[in-house]
Each structure stands twice: as structure tokens, then as C-alpha cells.
Amino acid sequence: xxxxxxxxxxxxxxxxxxxxxxxxxxxxxxxxxxxxxxxxxxxxxxxxxxxxxxxxxxxxxxxxxxxxxxxxxxxxxxxxxxxxxxxxxxxxxxxxxxxxxxxxxxxxxxxxxxxxxxxxxxxxxxxxxxxxxxxxxxxxxxxxxxxxxxxxxxxxxxx
Numbered sequence: 001x002x003x004x005x006x007x008x009x010x011x012x013x014x015x016x017x018x019x020x021x022x023x024x025x026x027x028x029x030x031x032x033x034x035x036x037x038x039x040x041x042x043x044x045x046x047x048x049x050x051x052x053x054x055x056x057x058x059x060x061x062x063x064x065x066x067x068x069x070x071x072x073x074x075x076x077x078x079x080x081x082x083x084x085x086x087x088x089x090x091x092x093x094x095x096x097x098x099x100x101x102x103x104x105x106x107x108x109x110x111x112x113x114x115x116x117x118x119x120x121x122x123x124x125x126x127x128x129x130x131x132x133x134x135x136x137x138x139x140x141x142x143x144x145x146x147x148x149x150x151x152x153x154x155x156x157x158x159x
Contacts, residue, residue, distance in 0.1 A: 033143030063123030
């Protein structure tokens with residue numbers, strides 16, 4: 001009798017999903033989140049005047065590195081060959097803060113949603129780390145999948 005859960009065996013134990021019978025397809029995932037901070041902190045970030053240096057370049061590198069290590073962090077994730085990872089930032093003065101967008105691509109038997117999620121969240125945490133010397137109450141918010149394509153389930157776009 002099947003449990004109906006992809007990561008659970010019939011006996012109730014956890015298991016890695018067997019993707020060996022799936023076809024390789026081009027897969028893309030895009031995740032977006034927000035880092036909310038005081039206008040004065042955002043101003044320092046824009047001027048590259050924070051004590052730890054270039055916040056967004058550091059956060060971009062951290063996010064890309066994190067995507068490549070997702071399988072080591074999330075116990076049942078498959079190790080994937082990533083053909084592309086990018087982390088992009090939009091400064092939003094009305095927030096005030098930074099919109100973080102991470103994109104991951106592969107041609108594989110399984111999707112890259114987790115890699116994009118990890119990239120976006122680690123980039124956001126890096127922004128926090130780089131800014132915490134001047135503000136401790138920065139908020140990381142609303143990190144979510146906004147687009148995915150490829151695989152059996154096809155395309156998804158968030159509302």
C-alpha cells in the first residue's frame with residue numbers, strides 16, 4: 001500500500017525519490033524574496049558604505065555557492081549538475097529594502113526549485129550579515145517560488 005508521499009516508503013520510513021526512470025528535461029526555477037531594512041541602512045548599502053564592504057556582490061556569490069551545495073543541506077535532495085545559477089537584486093526605496101531573485105537551471109531528471117530557494121535565502125541572509133553592524137532588526141520575508149518549468153508537472157507561475 002502506497003503512502004502517497006514521494007519521500008516516504010511503504011513502511012513509513014523516509015527515502016530519496018527514485019528518478020532513474022525519468023527523462024532529462026530542461027528545468028528552470030525562479031525564487032523571489034525581500035530583505036526589509038531601515039531607509040538609512042539601505043542608503044548605506046547603496047553607497048557601499050557599510051563596514052563589511054560590498055553587500056550585493058558578496059550576497060550574489062554566497063547565493064550561487066549555496067545553490068551548488070543544496071544537496072548537502074537538504075537531506076533528500078539529489079545532487080544536480082547546475083547549468084546556470086544567478087542571483088539578482090532590485091533596490092526598492094519604497095520597501096525600503098532589497099528584492100532578491102535567484103534563478104537555477106539544469107537539464108536533469110529532477111527539478112531545481114530547492115537550489116533556487118537555497119540561493120535566494122542564503123543571499124538574503126548574507127545581506128543581513130553584511131548589514132547587521134548598523135541594524136539588527138532587518139526582516140527576511142516572503143521567499144517563494146515564482147516560476148518553474150520542465151518536468152512532468154510542466155510550467156508554474158505564481159499569482
